[in-house]
Amino acid sequence: MKLFLQKYKYHIFILLIGIIWISVFDFITQMSSQGVMHSDSYNYQESAKNLYVFLHGHIYRPILMAAITGIPYLFGGSDQSVFAFSFYVNSCCWFASFLFLFEILKEFVKPKIAFVFTIFAVFIIGNTVHVFHLLTETIYQFFIVLAVYLLMKYYKTKDFWYLSLSLSLLLSSMLIKPGSKFLAIVITLYFIKEIIRNYKSKSIIFIYGSLLLIGIQCVGMKYQFGNFTITYIDSVTYYAYVGSKAVCIKDSKEYSQKGNPRADYLFSQEAIDQKRIAGEDFKNQLQFNTLNLVKAYFSDVKENTVSGNSCLDEIKDFKNRSYFNFWKKLLFDVSKWQNRLFTSLGFVLAVFYLLKGYRNPNLLTIISFFILYIIVLSGISCGQGDRFHLVTFPFMIVLLAKCLSETKRFKPFFAPLQK
Numbered sequence: 001m002k003l004f005l006q007k008y009k010y011h012i013f014i015l016l017i018g019i020i021w022i023s024v025f026d027f028i029t030q031m032s033s034q035g036v037m038h039s040d041s042y043n044y045q046e047s048a049k050n051l052y053v054f055l056h057g058h059i060y061r062p063i064l065m066a067a068i069t070g071i072p073y074l075f076g077g078s079d080q081s082v083f084a085f086s087f088y089v090n091s092c093c094w095f096a097s098f099l100f101l102f103e104i105l106k107e108f109v110k111p112k113i114a115f116v117f118t119i120f121a122v123f124i125i126g127n128t129v130h131v132f133h134l135l136t137e138t139i140y141q142f143f144i145v146l147a148v149y150l151l152m153k154y155y156k157t158k159d160f161w162y163l164s165l166s167l168s169l170l171l172s173s174m175l176i177k178p179g180s181k182f183l184a185i186v187i188t189l190y191f192i193k194e195i196i197r198n199y200k201s202k203s204i205i206f207i208y209g210s211l212l213l214i215g216i217q218c219v220g221m222k223y224q225f226g227n228f229t230i231t232y233i234d235s236v237t238y239y240a241y242v243g244s245k246a247v248c249i250k251d252s253k254e255y256s257q258k259g260n261p262r263a264d265y266l267f268s269q270e271a272i273d274q275k276r277i278a279g280e281d282f283k284n285q286l287q288f289n290t291l292n293l294v295k296a297y298f299s300d301v302k303e304n305t306v307s308g309n310s311c312l313d314e315i316k317d318f319k320n321r322s323y324f325n326f327w328k329k330l331l332f333d334v335s336k337w338q339n340r341l342f343t344s345l346g347f348v349l350a351v352f353y354l355l356k357g358y359r360n361p362n363l364l365t366i367i368s369f370f371i372l373y374i375i376v377l378s379g380i381s382c383g384q385g386d387r388f389h390l391v392t393f394p395f396m397i398v399l400l401a402k403c404l405s406e407t408k409r410f411k412p413f414f415a416p417l418q419k
Contacts, residue, residue: 010115014098018122022091022131028327031132033318036083037311041134044069045082057220059271060233064175064213065136086134093142094131098122100149101394107152107363108402109414117401121394124342125335126309126386133311140177141391143169144370148395152363161203163194168206175217178231179380183373187366226272234380235278239266241381243281245296250289255296257383300382301375305343308336310385338393339386346371346389346396349403364402367395 005012026032036042047058048070057063068089072081098118105114121127130137150166153159170184188195188207198204214230222228240263247262248255266274285293312332317324350368357365371392378388405414 010102010111011099013115014102014118014122015095017119018095018098021122022094022128025128026132028324029129029312029315029331030318030324031129031311031315032087034132034311034315036134037314038133038135041083044086044134044136045079048082049073049079057217057224059225060231060236062175062178062217062231063220064172064217065139065177068139068176069134083134087132090131090133090138093138094127097138097142097145097394100145101398104145104149104152104398105401106416108398108416109405110416113401113405113414117397121397124390124393125312125331125338126390127393129309129311129335130387130390135387136177137387137390140173140180141394143173143176144391145394147173148363148367148370151366155363160194160198160201163191164198164201164203164206167191167195168210171207171210172213174230175213178233179377181230183370186369190361226270227275229275232271232274235275236263236266237381239263239274239278239281241383242293242296242300242379243278243285245299245382246285246289246293249292249295297379301379303382304378304384304386304388305375306336306340307385308332308339310383310387313385335386339389342393342396343375343389345400346392347375349396349399352403353399364399367398371395371399 043058043061044065047061047063047066050056050058051063051066052070052073058066069086070082072078072085077085098121101121102114102118105117108114109117127138127141147166147169150162150169154162154166167184167188170180170187173180174184195204195207217230218228221230221232225232240260241257244260244262245255266277269277309332312328312335315328317328350371352368353364354368354372357368374392375389381388401414404410405416
């Protein structure tokens with residue numbers, strides 16, 4: 001027992017601090033009493049019900065997210081039980097993410113320093129908020145952190161088993177968050193020689209399994225809605241957000257997410273027509289409204305960088321506590337400045353390590369590519385608060401720890417002993 005505690009003392013402290021923090025956070029914000037706060041949450045519940053009860057897919061939400069969150073339906077659970085169950089799924093993913101993040105950090109800094117930086121990640125406000133909601137962010141973050149951890153193990157051992165499992169998680173992540181599609185494709189193609197070299201290996205079953213799931217999703221969408229695609233959410237997101245904002249800029253109108261006639265029009269169409277209309281609109285705007293489309297895109301990126309957490313902005317005081325409004329404003333402001341600081345730092349550090357390692361890519365290069373990919377992708381949408389960039393924050397912390405460990409001032413205290 002003594003040896004166990006000595007070996008895993010930091011892991012235990014991370015879990016204890018996480019439990020205390022999320023309990024205090026819930027007490028202050030009454031987050032668990034707020035109910036459903038995101039319209040997207042209803043989509044995820046609906047997709048889970050479609051899968052388990054009606055045995056068909058959802059137009060916008062892929063099957064893996066539905067399969068994970070809809071487990072209560074297997075046991076006769078109600079719609080409400082799915083929302084409640086999501087808290088426990090998110091909690092497990094939230095805690096596990098920190099444990100694997102700690103292991104990643106230990107590769108670049110001493111265990112004590114890795115512990116401190118992991119605790120910084122625990123106190124990211126936006127990520128704490130999302131534990132209480134039926135959304136993809138917490139589960140997706142776990143998939144990516146675990147994938148990076150396994151990739152780290154592959155670089156150290158050259159064991160294909162780790163690479164196969166890592167790539168399978170990246171590929172599967174597009175069935176959690178479809179925006180991950182091109183990230184997974186690019187990284188998988190980067191390792192394509194290694195995959196071909198090991199195509200007969202037993203370990204490659206993880207990659208085959210992920211590709212099978214993606215194939216089932218796409219074939220199901222083709223059969224049910226008409227297109228061989230993972231989801232129609234990309235078309236809707238472009239058309240209703242950045243595309244609509246570009247039109248508003250051209251017409252000198254103020255863009256509003258609510259009461260958006262373009263969105264209302266698109267949602268009134270069949271799925272196959274939604275994809276066609278959005279595709280034609282993008283080609284048209286790219287040709288005839290290019291400048292305004294670019295302006296709209298950068299406006300979205302800016303908004304996603306400077307905003308606070310939208311859930312915190314909307315919480316209500318159900319228990320009539322005198323200090324509620326003070327903590328609500330403080331936590332919202334902290335989430336806003338965390339977003340601004342972490343996104344800006346993440347962008348700068350990612351560009352630095354991408355340029356530094358592009359000739360001989362390593363784990364830091366892939367982490368940097370991921371951060372930039374998410375920030376660039378966020379420009380397709382707006383009005384989501386800090387939601388888009390949150391998943392990059394733990395990886396910004398990894399790059400920051402690595403950067404500080406390389407400086408003359410901090411290297412003696414940060415850098416791990418050579419193994």
